[in-house]
């Protein structure tokens with residue numbers, strides 16, 4: 001067992017979670033003490049960050065421009081601080097500081113040259129001849145092999161993350177390894193031979209551990225959000241998945257973050273958690289149905305989810321994963337809303353789900369979670385977590401990790417003292 005140093009309060013650095021081997025799941029993060037709703041568990045910086053946009057232009061509409069270091073959106077001509085890469089016309093930086101940091105890390109001359117060669121490669125010449133996913137994977141590989149020579153310890157960390165080669169990694173490597181080999185072989189680094197096996201292994205680590213930094217939620221787009229950049233966060237990558245998570249992650253990519261980096265992510269607790277409980281995130285929006293969740297977890301992460309919610313939903317008669325089923329789920333949730341509102345606060349909460357054998361809970365134990373912690377803004381699909389407590393006083397405000405909406409906690413059970421009733 002080892003400790004993970006997490007966000008401190010004031011000058012004190014606390015260790016709130018430890019790494020433990022969890023049977024059937026590899027490593028996981030477990031609470032070292034009772035933890036409070038809204039508590040910040042972890043702040044993490046990426047060891048690697050790369051653009052989620054294909055290398056070649058895919059559509060007619062203009063592609064937005066981002067700082068190639070911190071991925072803030074740039075309005076060219078609006079700031080004299082914006083600098084372009086001295087060697088190419090494709091990469092921009094929000095400030096000379098970002099340009100200079102990138103030149104020594106993520107945008108080395110080798111990266112700049114490699115991306116240019118890949119962009120002009122016949123393999124990526126037309127949208128028909130290559131998928132945008134493959135182009136984004138090529139970007140990742142350039143970033144990863146660059147990491148091997150700018151920071152071998154970080155490259156080692158990347159390789160240490162969980163994730164065996166999946167069929168899709170092997171086939172992507174078959175296409176991308178020869179391309180990199182012929183156009184832009186990485187500078188040799190002792191201990192990391194440039195082989196198709198290493199390329200496939202890197203693709204697997206990325207696929208199973210990277211977080212997407214999303215474009216801001218735009219209600220006009222029906223909730224559709226594209227990924228702006230992908231990042232590998234070495235501590236946050238240790239969180240296992242649960243379809244009813246007890247923590248969720250926030251990022252503030254376009255924010256002017258004081259004393260931190262805008263590409264850092266923060267993981268906050270959704271509700272109180274007792275000592276010894278594993279802390280889990282959901283790897284996707286919590287409102288996906290059973291069949292869709294199982295499919296994604298198997299194909300993308302290589303496991304069958306056996307969380308408490310899945311155990312219940314596996315027995316539902318119709319879980320084919322189609323839209324009709326989603327509508328049925330929504331109707332069922334609405335039907336149960338009134339019952340749940342009359343139930344005690346702990347109904348369906350993670351802390352009590354193991355020992356709760358009440359009939360309603362057995363058929364729909366997570367209705368409470370959806371009512372309290374699912375954002376109700378149209379098409380958002382985000383998860384709500386309380387703002388950090390102030391000392392021992394829990395916050396009565398919940399923040400959505402997708403649309404950023406802040407709302408008061410209507411389910412506090414004590415007329416405004418949110419969280420007071422959440423613990424055992």
Ligand SMILES: C[S@@+](CC[C@H](N)C(=O)[O-])C[C@H]1O[C@@H](n2cnc3c(N)ncnc32)[C@H](O)[C@@H]1O
Nearest residue numbers: 025026027162208209237238239240241301303
């Ligand atoms: C981002 S990593 C999480 C940390 C990982 N367990 C480790 O040891 O580094 C994702 C991988 O963890 C495992 N995993 C995560 N959640 C799981 C779960 N609920 N059940 C089984 N395996 C899980 C899967 O192998 C998945 O591909």
